[in-house]
Amino acid sequence: MKQQTKNAPNWRTLLLAALLLGLLVAACGPATPQPNDGETSDAVNVESGSRVTASGLEYVEVEAGTGVQAQPGDQVTVHYTGTLEDGTEFDSSIGSDPFSFVLGQGRVIPGWDEGIALMRAGGKAQLIIPPDLAYGPNDYGPIPGGSTLYFDVELVSVAPVPTPVPPPTAVPPTSVDPDDYIVTDSGLQYYFLAEGDGETPEDGEVVTVHFVGWLEDGTLLGDSRVTGPIEFTVGTEEILPGWDEAVLLMQVGDNVQIVLPPELGLGEEGSADGFIPPNAILIFEIELLSISPPPPPPISVDEADYTVTDSGLKLFVITPGTGEEIAVGDTVTLHYKMWDEEGIQLQSSYDFGQPIPLVVGLEQAGPGWDEALLLLDNLSIAQFVLTPELAFGDQAANAPDEGNLTVEVEILGLEKAETEE
Template sequence: MKIQKTNARNWHYLLLAAMLLGLLVAACGPATPQANDGETSDAVSEEGGSRVTASGLEYVEVEAGTGVQAQPGDLVSVHYTGTLADGTEFDSSAGGDPFSFVLGQGSVIPGWDEGIALMREGGKAQLIIPPELAYGANDYGPIPGNSTLTFDVELVAVDAVPTPAPPPTAVPPTTVDPDDYIVTDSGLQYIFLAEGDGDTPEMGEVVTVHFTGWFEDGTLFADSRAASPIEFIVGDEQILPGWDEAVLLMQVGDNVQMVLPPELGLGEEGSPNGTIPPNATLIFEMELLGISPPPPTPTPAPPPVSVDESDYAVTDSGLKLFVITPGTGEAIEAGDTVTLHYTVWEEDGTQLESSYNFGQPVPVIVGLEQISPGWDEALLLLENLSVAQFVLTPELAYGDQVDNAPEGNLIFEVEVLGLEKAETEE
């Protein structure tokens, strides 16, 4: 059954919800690199060694590396040459920059993820990859279906993804007698824990809040005090409907505990990454820190930049990327927080949504699939202050939710306005 077209507010909701969901204690990000004990992997015991793994990958070590071993979640840079069984070369990075990707996230064929993970930085190897670990029975450009592929690879660099900051201390919500809650017609339950004497916000104004969130059983899932306050436009349902209702009852300086039934929270669907389950009742404690005037009315976004198909860079996952304006800042890496404006269109040019229309950019933590796997893959190929267009298949646009997604590719354009590098442990 074909489902209805994406709601005009849906992508904005997903992106701005990232301000909330990015703080989830249980958020699933890239695999954390495992500590290396300094010993050679048992997959290849000596220089020049060769073996066939359980999956059918044939790994031939040509020159042992002397650097760190690549781990899932690392950003790896590789030079390579790919040939068919008859010796025909179909692709090579020779003469250009190394190819970079995050290991173990499915952004390359499975044989690459498995083979590169057996290498150390500086090493060279030959990967003989059967069809089931490559492109299977389907033709892929110059590669016929059911092809066994040979790649001569050199692992140029391994950069570990920074270790995520520890989660906030799991403090329980303030104990409240259920009879003490005020209950509104919508089902919102709230009680003032502390009262301020500032102004009360109005619809359309921008509020700044700190918050902590728990499930009904008292399990902590988010705490903005571990990062920074959250801003949202009152009445736009940018975060949760219950937040809009509650904050309109508050003054600056108030601290409120509220209980949101599913219809005032994330409803029947839950969070995009599955961390908050469907039909969850949520408890929040929110402090209203400040109020700002409504954002100015934005200029409508123009149509997508016209890009010739041959000008797109196409990755193994099917992502198509075109850099409209090269960045002048640092490269975006997993764990970084980027602030950006975005616009999304259907393939026929119908605009679904634009953050410009909402008057403010949005933050995204890269590598946590807060939005979708395609967003992470695209952002990891960009630099700060760049402008780019990328085209996502439904699988790349919706990830695990693809079974309920509309048909057809989506066109995104992003303008990266700022980059906050992930903190690394000293």
């Protein structure tokens, strides 16, 4: 039996990165039930090509598509630009990869599911979506509560969703005598189901694992034998605090069962979708497949080489841009990497294969990002250092990470804000 090594969980934050990633699917938003009142009659304006459906969605055909009709269950790929009633753009896929989702599954706001289903591949349309088919009365990022949203969409492609590979037969966790668990100071319980003879990971290294997870009552949470193995950086709590502690006890080839108390799982809140309830005890069986070196640290910059602003922002231009300045209201498309104060990479848009669009001045990623981008030019590469106040704004006092964050951005494109005549 392997002996425990004590590793207190290191609480880090991915809040800023989560905000950035949310921008990739701002059009999606929180899934809400699709209205279904059984009515099919629409009000149609023949001259404008506008039709108002029974639910209140207004659909304006801009260019008829010649491809197949989108059907619920199809994998649809779209380009889009979203604006508020006053013309303020809050998100766009233009300049980056189109957005794909399965139609009719509640993975996007109801107005999208309904509107895209009216289109054929190759078509273009404007969707005018009332609040009850969008985000309702609540604010959502840069979108004020009660907003009617305007989306210019192009249906790039429609394809049937591939037949999924049948999942392996769901099985309960391996039966373990409670007396056989080793219990750490944090409350983690673990038991080695199989022992390997490979290396042991360290904080900051990237591990690849297979896992199966359950609630305490045996409800299956996930099985990577279906989805494929996953990678995460140890010590960054990309998955759960208890996972970091567990893999630091393992060698490559080990298969371990762990029992996580709520504080090492999702705590008092549970999951946002309610599937994992508050204060849930979670059970996982994790197999450590491999260990990779950690991502490289940020570029080393002498303190004297930073430009320091009155707010405390530190900025260093790695590669100058074109001289085309960024202004409030402009949309920049960029890749980014972010590290904590200890130099551990928290997240990188390169890992997701898609850059991030940001509207400058809306604090979509925190006030420090806006300040830094306004000091840069299009196509520049830069590093900036954010205090918690610059990273999290009004939420800094509640941020779980009190240290500074280092960010490197590569600006790939700039779309200037429209100016009023």
